[in-house]
Amino acid sequence: MLKNYLVDKLIELALLEDIGHGDITTESIFKGNKTSRxxxxxxxxxxxxxxxIVKKVFSSMNSDIETNFYFKDGDKIQQDTYLGEVTGNVSSILTGERAAxxxxxRLSGIATNTRRYTTCLKDSDIKILDTRKTTPGHRVLEKYAVKVGGGANHRFGLFDGVLIKDxxxxxxxxxxxxxxxxxxxIPSTIKIEVEIRNLTELQEAVKAGADIVMLDNFKRDEIIEACKIVNKRAKIELSGGITLEEIGRLKKYDIDYIxxxxxxxxxxxxxxxxxxxEAND
Structure with missing residues (x-):
């Protein structure tokens, strides 16, 4: 993921918008090569x-900076835990701090939120999917964070999956x-998904050969009936304002994705x- 050229562009933009023509605060205080941890x-x-990506931010600032994390992406961390350290030129670290x-x-926030959802479904085969409702330009990172949190990626963009909407x-x-x-x-290897507004549309979609049907804002009794209509002939995805509070109750339905x-x-x-x-100060 982090080898994606978009990630390098994002880092470049993040530093450019924050630093501009220079960090006037840091540059006015630190004139030499003072180092610290x-x-x-x-x-x-x-x-x-x-x-x-944090390592990439600091190495972009100064190749001599060393960044070391004590944990890996996906680890659950308790409050007041030291995550890692960055050592090197003070000016470079202070200037890159905010972007890093x-x-x-942001990414830890998405991973943490996703973990809450996936934990509610830990004893089922239902997969939690993300959507294309991402921060413009940051999709590659935000979808990575969803995977780190235990979720799965829906299509990345308009180019890698068919979703026939209303x-x-x-x-x-x-x-x-x-x-x-x-x-x-399209090639037969690409699945065709159809957004469904009612049971009549569901019957038509299944008959037409849709691979996945997305039940949009269906009520509980409609979900039960929809599962009977589909009868394993297509994968079923639930969508539409599903909250953390209610997601655990959806495990009882014969569905594949939320x-x-x-x-x-x-x-x-x-x-x-x-x-x-010092970390123990």
């Missing part, structure tokens, strides 16, 4: 994510026509600080 501290319980923390806090259906005239045209145009936009669009940042000095 700084420590990352988790100020709340979290799932760690973003260690490699922004990535670490506007496609209405513009095409019918689900049958939309599915037929998609099957004629997609949750909140994994990326509503996850808060984790409180992590970077402080100079």
């Amino acid at each position: 700084f420590y990352f501290l988790a100020k709340e319980e979290m799932v760690l994510c973003g260690t490699e 923390l922004n990535f670490l806090q 506007n496609h259906i209405d513009a095409a005239g019918s689900i049958s026509d939309a599915v037929k045209k998609a099957k004629e145009s 997609s949750v936009g909140a994994l990326t669009h509503s996850s808060g940042n984790i409180d992590i600080s970077l402080k100079i000095g």
Whole structure:
């Protein structure tokens, strides 16, 4: 993931927007090559994510900086735990601090939130999926964080999966026509998914040969009936404002996936600080 060229572009942009023509505070105080060690501290319980990109941020600032984390991405961390250290030129570390923390806090927030959802389904085969409701430009990182948290990725973009939504259906005239045209145009290795608004559309989609049906904002009694209609002929995905409080109750249904936009669009940042000095101070 972190070899993706988009990641390097994001780091470059993050540093450019923060530093601009120079860190006037740090540059006015530190004139020499003073070095020191700084420590990352988790100020709340979290799932760690973003260690490699933090290393890349600091190495972009100064190739002599050494960044070492005591844990790996995906590890659950308790509050008031030291996560790692960064050692090197003080000016370079201070200048890159905010960009590094922004990535670490954001990605750890997504991973932590995703872990809450997946924990609710730990004794079932249902997979938690993300969506394309991501921060513009940051999708590669945010979808990585979902995987670190135990979730799975839905299609990355418009290019790697077919999802026939309501506007496609209405513009095409019918689900049958939309599915037929998609099957004629794409390789058979690509699954065709159809967003479903009601049970009548569900019957049409299954008959047309959809591989996956997305039940959008279905009520509980409708989900039960939908499972009977599908009868294992397609995979079933639930979607539409599904909250953490209710997700555990969905385990009883014969479904395969639950997609949750909140994994990326509503996850808060984790409180992590970077402080100079000894970890046992």
